[in-house]
Amino acid sequence: NAGVMQNPRHLVRRRGQEARLRCSPMKGHSHVYWYRQLPEEGLKFMVYLQKENIIDESGMPKERFSAEFPKEGPSILRIQQVVRGDSAAYFCASSTGTGNYNEQFFGPGTRLTVL
Amino acid sequence: DAKTTQPTSMDCAEGRAANLPCNHSTISGNEYVYWYRQIHSQGPQYIIHGLKNNETNEMASLIITEDRKSSTLILPHATLRDTAVYYCIVRMNTGNQFYFGTGTSLTVIP
Numbered sequence: 001n002a003g004v005m006q007n008p009r010h011l012v013r014r015r016g017q018e019a020r021l022r023c024s025p026m027k028g029h030s031h032v033y034w035y036r037q038l039p040e041e042g043l044k045f046m047v048y049l050q051k052e053n054i055i056d057e058s059g060m061p062k063e064r065f066s067a068e069f070p071k072e073g074p075s076i077l078r079i080q081q082v083v084r085g086d087s088a089a090y091f092c093a094s095s096t097g098t099g100n101y102n103e104q105f106f107g108p109g110t111r112l113t114v115l
Numbered sequence: 116d117a118k119t120t121q122p123t124s125m126d127c128a129e130g131r132a133a134n135l136p137c138n139h140s141t142i143s144g145n146e147y148v149y150w151y152r153q154i155h156s157q158g159p160q161y162i163i164h165g166l167k168n169n170e171t172n173e174m175a176s177l178i179i180t181e182d183r184k185s186s187t188l189i190l191p192h193a194t195l196r197d198t199a200v201y202y203c204i205v206r207m208n209t210g211n212q213f214y215f216g217t218g219t220s221l222t223v224i225p
Contacts, residue, residue, distance in 0.1 A: 004158070033212060042202065042215035043159065056211045091158050103149070104213065106158030 002027065004094050004107035005074075012113045019079040019086070021110045025094030032075040033093040033104055034067060043091060049075060082114045118142065119203045124220040127197075133190040135219050137203030140184040146205045148179060149213065150188045154199040159215070162188065162201075193223045 005024040013019050025032050030051050035043040048056040049069035060067070064082075069075040079086055089111050093104035120138040127133040139148065149164040163170055163177045165186075170177045176189040190197055202218040 035215075042217050043213075045212035045214070048211045059212070089156065093158075103161045103164065105161065108158050109156070 006107035010111050013082050021077040023075040023092030029094035031095045035091045037089045084114045087114045121219045126222050127193045133193040135188040138185045139205050148186050149204045151202045152199040198223045
């Protein structure tokens, strides 16, 4: 059973370009979470999605960031007009649901570098 | 925000038990204690979690004090591959997200 897949693993963008990060959850998981980790810091929650629905986006920056989890295909985290401060590792996690016995399984992350 | 306090770093000799403490003095009755670790910029890996009782699995043991204001993660026989940042997290049973603090950087020394 493959784990959480993220691609690309490394992404380089110039300021002003768009970044698209993809996450395929574990088989059977319908809940996806995105986290961001700045250098030397812990992970910070961004958004929680179920299929076709955003459940909690309290950690998402108000501008330039969006996320989706379509009925078919991976979840996408989209960053428009990237700036140097967006350089970070972005981790996706998935679970079968919320609650005690639904721990989150994390992918390997996408490392975004903005030049 | 993170509701836990952990030491910034710890060392442990290879083959010895690693005891990682965590304070969560404001934990509420329906919040669980979770432990994850992150090995050199990989994705975080789930270790163990508990509510009141001590827990043990193939990776570690979790000891929670009777007042639940602190806990200790025990790696019984640390190996070099256990070198990582260990995060102690409290979360409600129905919570959506994990609040990661800065964790404890554990270095296992040969």
